[in-house]
Amino acid sequence: MEKHGWNQSRNKESAEEMERSRVAFNLRRMRTSYTMGDFLEERSRGVSTELSLSHYDPFTIKKKMKPSDLGNLCRLLVPSDLVEKHILPFLNTAQANQVAGVVSQETNRGLKVRVWDVDTGSMHQLVFKRWSTSRSYIFNDGWTKDFVKRRNLAEGDEIGIYWDKDQSRFTFSVLSRACLVR
Numbered sequence: 001m002e003k004h005g006w007n008q009s010r011n012k013e014s015a016e017e018m019e020r021s022r023v024a025f026n027l028r029r030m031r032t033s034y035t036m037g038d039f040l041e042e043r044s045r046g047v048s049t050e051l052s053l054s055h056y057d058p059f060t061i062k063k064k065m066k067p068s069d070l071g072n073l074c075r076l077l078v079p080s081d082l083v084e085k086h087i088l089p090f091l092n093t094a095q096a097n098q099v100a101g102v103v104s105q106e107t108n109r110g111l112k113v114r115v116w117d118v119d120t121g122s123m124h125q126l127v128f129k130r131w132s133t134s135r136s137y138i139f140n141d142g143w144t145k146d147f148v149k150r151r152n153l154a155e156g157d158e159i160g161i162y163w164d165k166d167q168s169r170f171t172f173s174v175l176s177r178a179c180l181v182r
Contacts, residue, residue, distance in 0.1 A: 063159060083137040116164070157174060
């Protein structure tokens with residue numbers, strides 16, 4: 001009886017080893033049978049089966065802090081081309097109108113937005129709007145207190161921001177600190 005159990009165990013190990021060998025053989029064959037024609041067909045269709053270990057960087061808006069972002073103006077200026085490419089397409093019409101200031105004839109109050117500080121795990125509220133004098137976009141109403149002072153931002157620090165469409169909020173991070181002594 002004991003010999004029979006040993007044989008079953010041995011057969012199972014042998015079957016597992018054969019399966020591993022079969023898989024390894026198929027992987028080697030796949031790697032060597034991938035031709036330039038396969039590559040060109042993938043390229044023409046706009047797809048790729050090539051695997052890479054590249055780093056995904058979600059921060060579509062990056063900015064080095066300038067004195068105007070840190071000073072008495074209490075606002076973070078964001079270039080319009082980046083906002084129009086990476087944020088506005090993900091807002092609904094009502095939100096986009098609030099940002100642009102077309103909701104009312106009064107001064108542009110903007111859109112109240114949540115901003116998740118991924119580094120500290122804290123949520124903040126800012127106002128996001130189009131700044132009519134520069135045709136850029138700004139974050140204000142809490143920028144200085146909640147980010148500049150709390151995070152001790154300084155000239156030359158690089159920050160990153162992106163719109164998280166799944167959470168309907170901005171995500172913020174300090175990407176690098178300036179090499180200045182503080």
